Amino acid sequence: xxxxxxxxxxxxxxxxxxxxxxxxxxxxxxxxxxxxxxxxxxxxxxxxxxxxxxxxxxxxxxxxxxxxxxxxxxxxxxxxxxxxxxxxxxxxxxxxxxxxxxxxxxxxxxxxxxxxxxxxxxxxxxxxxxxxxxxxxxxxxxxxxxxxxxxxxxxxxxxxxxxxxxxxxxxxxxxxxxxxxxxxxxxxxxxxxxxxxxxxxxxxxxxxxxxxxxxxxxxxxxxxxxxxxxxxxxxxxxxxxxxxxxxxxxxxxxxxxxxxxxxxxxxxxxxxxxxxxxxxxxxxxxxxxxxxxxxxxxxxxxxxxxxxxxxxxxxxxxx
Numbered sequence: 001x002x003x004x005x006x007x008x009x010x011x012x013x014x015x016x017x018x019x020x021x022x023x024x025x026x027x028x029x030x031x032x033x034x035x036x037x038x039x040x041x042x043x044x045x046x047x048x049x050x051x052x053x054x055x056x057x058x059x060x061x062x063x064x065x066x067x068x069x070x071x072x073x074x075x076x077x078x079x080x081x082x083x084x085x086x087x088x089x090x091x092x093x094x095x096x097x098x099x100x101x102x103x104x105x106x107x108x109x110x111x112x113x114x115x116x117x118x119x120x121x122x123x124x125x126x127x128x129x130x131x132x133x134x135x136x137x138x139x140x141x142x143x144x145x146x147x148x149x150x151x152x153x154x155x156x157x158x159x160x161x162x163x164x165x166x167x168x169x170x171x172x173x174x175x176x177x178x179x180x181x182x183x184x185x186x187x188x189x190x191x192x193x194x195x196x197x198x199x200x201x202x203x204x205x206x207x208x209x210x211x212x213x214x215x216x217x218x219x220x221x222x223x224x225x226x227x228x229x230x231x232x233x234x235x236x237x238x239x240x241x242x243x244x245x246x247x248x249x250x251x252x253x254x255x256x257x258x259x260x261x262x263x264x265x266x267x268x269x270x271x272x273x274x275x276x277x278x279x280x281x282x283x284x285x286x287x288x289x290x291x292x293x294x295x296x297x298x299x300x301x302x303x304x305x306x307x308x309x310x311x312x313x314x315x316x317x318x319x
Contacts, residue, residue: 007195017184022047024177051219054189060261070211080280081308087231088301108281110251129266136259143252
């Protein structure tokens, strides 16, 4: 019972920890006279993916590698099918030309690379399929390319500065918030991983299924809040850009770091989830050319939600 209570509290700590860290780091960066644009591209842009990052770091460090890979795949699926689905139902999401032709294809490339790199057994007749440390370095290299590209177009990106916390604290308070945020992320991440492992052992299911479902949706809550708020305020390109950027970050940075800490073997059945993540990204790109051009319409959002419900039911049946 205590393990389950800590599991739930872990999500609260994780989300509040990310918020504290972003607030403190943004304030400190502003006091150091770092530009608003640079803060938006780094601290704030990474903020919504901090829960996934810390859960994966702790999972990899503890050897619970099935949760690490499942968390990233599950988060990417939930981000598109669930979060963009809900956001587009609130208000149809118009998408900029750059996002359609560059960021969305880049996010599709990311999940395709996971499928290729994680299937050594089929491609190279290797004994096991694993995301190795070399694969992690390749992912991090792609992430560096993405950062350089993002920085090069930063002046034309709408809304980046709008999402920076406006409060500026003293240097001591800024540092305190950063420390509290890191502590919350670390402790919350540990409680979530420990609770997920305990639940998997008690119920007799694989850790990867827990990572794909409960953990993935829980760590995607910041993206859900950000995108829904953006849709309600009709900052619609932010709603899509936040999700696509998070999916790229999840694969290239979080999986890159996780594989660097400890190689991630491909668990049985995860190829199906890789296929679903690939389908979701491909559908998002395809829907940019159906109905209104470069718009995710309400009916497409409803279809995304229905697909996610179907995927969730199938995942439960796999338990």
